[in-house]
Amino acid sequence: MELIIVDDHPLFREGLKTIVKRDANYSVVAEAGNGKEGIELGKKLRPDIMLVDISMPGKNGIQMIRELKDAVPETKFIIISMHSEADYIVEAFRAGATGYMIKESAASNLIKGLETVAKGELFLDSALSQEVVFKLLQSKGGGSDSPQDPYSTLTSREQEVMRMLAEGLTTKEVAAQLYISPKTVENHRTNLMKKLGLQSTVELIRYAARLGLIDLDTWAI
Missing domain, CATH: 3.40.50.2300 (Response regulator)
Incomplete structure (x- = not known):
C-alpha cells in the first residue's frame, strides 16, 4: 500500500x-x-x-x-x-x-x-x-437531536479567515493574502464570530487552539 x-x-x-x-x-x-x-x-x-x-x-x-x-x-x-x-x-x-x-x-x-x-x-x-x-x-x-458542531457551519472562506486572524494577522494582511478587500475580511470576521458565539479575539484564539488550528503556546494569553 x-x-x-x-x-x-x-x-x-x-x-x-x-x-x-x-x-x-x-x-x-x-x-x-x-x-x-x-x-x-x-x-x-x-x-x-x-x-x-x-x-x-x-x-x-x-x-x-x-x-x-x-x-x-x-x-x-x-x-x-x-x-x-x-x-x-x-x-x-x-x-x-x-x-x-x-x-x-x-x-x-x-x-x-x-x-x-x-x-x-x-x-x-x-x-x-x-x-x-x-x-x-x-x-x-x-x-438528529445532536447539536451541530459550530465550526462545521462556517464556510471554507470563513474558516480560512478565522485561522489567519487566530494566527495574529491583521485585517489588511488577511485581505492581501486572500486578494479580497479589508471590508470583506471584516464581514467574514463578524459572521464567523456570531456563528461560533465568540466575543473577542482572545476567545477566537483559544477556540482555534482547541481545534488544533494553531499552537496556543505561541500566545501569551
Whole structure:
C-alpha cells in the first residue's frame, strides 16, 4: 500500500519512514511539510493512506483532510499528533480521519494503525483517554437531536479567515493574502464570530487552539 507523510518536522518524517520500511506491505511514495503540499500530492498520487500531523504552517491537517476527502475518497487518513485532548480527536474524525494516534505512540502503534485502517476499520490510539471514546460516541450516536458542531457551519472562506486572524494577522494582511478587500475580511470576521458565539479575539484564539488550528503556546494569553 502506498503512503504519503505530511508533517512539518523532517526528522519526524524520517522516523516514520524508518518504521514503515519494517513492513513490506507499505511504502512511502511522497512526503510534504505543510497542508498545501499535502493536498497537491494527495490529489496527484491518490495514495492508499496519508499520515497527517495537525499543527502545520498554512492549512493544518484537519483542513487538509476536509479538502481531500471528497477529491480522493479512496484514501484513508491517519492523524499522528502531539495533541491528545478529546476536542482535537473528535474534530479530526468529524473531518474524515480514519485513525488517530499520538506521536509518542508512533514507534509502537504505527504498523498496527496502518493494518487497522487498511481493513476499513477506525483506529484510535490505546493511550488516549476514555473521555475521547465517550465524546466520539456522543458525536456519532446523537442522531438528529445532536447539536451541530459550530465550526462545521462556517464556510471554507470563513474558516480560512478565522485561522489567519487566530494566527495574529491583521485585517489588511488577511485581505492581501486572500486578494479580497479589508471590508470583506471584516464581514467574514463578524459572521464567523456570531456563528461560533465568540466575543473577542482572545476567545477566537483559544477556540482555534482547541481545534488544533494553531499552537496556543505561541500566545501569551
